[in-house]
Amino acid sequence: MSSFISKKVVHLPFLKSIKKQNNKLFREVKMTISPDSIDDLIFREQVVGSRRLSNYWWASIIFLGAFGFFIVGLSSYLGFNLLPFLNASEITFFPQGLVMCFYSLVGFLLSLYLWLIILWSVGEGYNEFNKKEGTFCIFRWGFPGKNRRIQLTYALKDIEAIRVEMKEGINPKRALYIQIKGKPDIPLTRIGEPMTLGELERKAAELASFLQVSIEGLQ
Secondary structure, X not given: OHHHHHHHXXXXXXXXXXXXXXXXXXXXXXXXXXXXXXXXXXXXXXXXXXXXXXXXXXXXXXXXXXXXXXXXXXXXXXXXXXXXXXXXXXXXXXXXHHHHHHXXXXXXXXXXXXXXXXXXXXXXXXXXXXXXXXXXXXXXXXXXXXXXEEEEEEEHHHEEEEEEEEEOOOOOEEEEEEEEOOOOOEEOOOOOOOOOHHHHXXXXXXXXXXXXXXEEOOO
């Protein structure tokens, strides 16, 4: 009998330890799925900037076009075709060949500019709304130099509303702005990347819900 009791006494601390570990594990799991997680406190949107697909496309097309103009212009100067599929036999160097060489120079410069802003990631960055720190941050990469890093920070409490601007017609415009107390409206939509009406409404609703502010401009 004493042996049985001693076994019970020995096992009680062990059972308490297991119960304590289970309670600790339950609290950790509960904290993990808590609505106050970091994802609910920080809303961050990445901005692609100059490294979007359209810039790669146009940089390549302009370079190939400039290369073609240059080969035709040079062929007209030399008097024979440098490439068999680019016939310059009926083109005189002055003025046609010279003009084509000038166009090729302009094309090369424009293509070089596009490739450089792609390399430097100009315009790339993020928009971050941080409830934990109470700040709204806009960060962008600029051109190399003193203002390479562009960062603007505002207080979340100063955000008054989300404004949607829509203009239909030949040149339609769909833009999203943040209205900040005492400051000009700050655009959030990406330049050169038009948004559909559905995307604009969805993004405005997400931001307004996260910031608990109203939406202006939607009818």
